[in-house]
Amino acid sequence: MKSYRQSLVLELVDQEPITSQEQLRERLKGRGIDVTQATLSRDIRDLGLVKRASDGAYRRPGVEEAAGDPLPVLRRAVAEILRGIEAVQTLVVLRTDPGQAQPLAIAIDRARLADVAGTISGDDTILVICRGEREAQTFRRQIEEWVRT
Amino acid sequence: MKSYRQSLVLELVDQEPITSQEQLRERLKGRGIDVTQATLSRDIRDLGLVKRASDGAYRRPGVEEAAGDPLPVLRRAVAEILRGIEAVQTLVVLRTDPGQAQPLAIAIDRARLADVAGTISGDDTILVICRGEREAQTFRRQIEEWVRT
DNA sequence: CACAATCCTGAATATTTATGAAATCCTATC
DNA sequence: GATAGGATTTCATAAATATTCAGGATTGTG
Structure with a gap:
């Protein structure tokens, strides 16, 4: 029982943000397992799960979150706060x-360019390490392009 | 005030296991900062700290137990949170x-390599300044080795 | 089978954390 | 200085989580 339940807990926690033990309890009930919050508190300790303060979700330590598309964010950031750009070698x-x-x-x-x-x-200064001199030029041109747009 | 306090929170959390916000409150008071638990709850969220269920201690995500020999710590850190490595000259x-x-x-x-x-x-980027190009290659190889292991 | 030891769980409760609302503190502007 | 607007904090309380204690199960042993 216990180990089956715990593996289910991991599965649930991986596939959707679970932010409280009550919520976890409901999900488990949906899968036919009915236990109290106390038991889940212990399971979570056993599994070494972690509750991130940033969003309150339980996670397995070491697994990171993917966000939305970072490119538009970058373009907006460039347009808004860039004041100068200069390439020096790489x-x-x-x-x-x-x-x-x-x-x-x-x-x-x-943006992982x-x-x-x-x-x-x-x-007020950022040092961007490019993969080569040519790439540094390409990057500078790209950014300048965005500034103009 | 806020940013100073938050940097102190990180420091405290790194150097000893803090398992509750009240405990954190006392430590801060010892350093001349007196705030309520409510404020700390928000600081912890802002800092993105994580409460590990295994021992109830707050941690910065990804940082493992700081203890004795720094090399094993580094190896674990590399294994856990490194996503890419690349050498550019030195x-x-x-x-x-x-x-x-x-x-x-x-x-x-x-690790004082x-x-x-x-x-x-x-x-999400670290720039490691090596003592020479040869050393940069050696360092990169060493780290890559650890990633595989 | 009888017994002891151990594990697992739920109920009740204590402890810890998060949050809404109001108060206070800052900063910029006139 | 006076004041508006926003950020930050406290207070009070709600919500979430951990723990204590006691009651079954389960397992191993004679």
Whole structure:
């Protein structure tokens, strides 16, 4: 019983956001398993599940969430907060308004562009490490394009 | 106030197991910060901390038990949260899941590897500055090795 | 079978966390 | 300084979770 129930718990937790033990209880009932919240509290401890404060959902540790399409977010971010751009060999330096570098850098990271190996950012400057000099130019041109649009 | 307090929360949570918001409240009071539990509930959500059911301790997602030898910690961190690695000249760019770069960078720093001069990290990217191109390759290979194991 | 030891569970309850509403604190502007 | 608007915090309370205790099951042993 117990181990079957626990494997079902993992399955449920993986396929939809479960944010409370009561909710989990209902889902299990739907599958013909009826237990109390106390039991689920113990199951969750046994399974080592984790409750993320950001959305309150139970998760197996280490499994991350995928969000919506990051490209539009990036385009908006560029249009809104980019103030300057410059390529130096394989690096591209972006300037923003004070305090805006971090959000823009995150947008770039999440867009997972082919030219970009990664970014590091300070307060109003972002360093974009590109995969080569050619890629740095391509990236700069792409961004400049977005600024104009 | 808020951002200072939140950085203190991260610090406290990293250095000892905090299992309730009241406990966190006491620790903060010990550092001269006096707030209510309600505020901490919101801070914890803002910071995206996670409460592990296995021991009830709050953690930054992805960070594993900080203890003794830093190498095993690093290996585990690599296995768990590394998503990509790439060397560009003397630099190595590591990619992680969103928001996970910081903890992995800390693990690298603490391991004090011979090839590594230092690290800088953003949201999901870490820039590792190696002591030379040869060392960058060695470091990359070492990490890749760990990913496979 | 009888017994003990152990595991699992539910009920009741204690503890912990989240939240709505009001109060307070900041910051910018006149 | 006075004031508006927003952010942040507290207070009070609701909601969610953990735990204690006791009652079956189940298993192993003589």
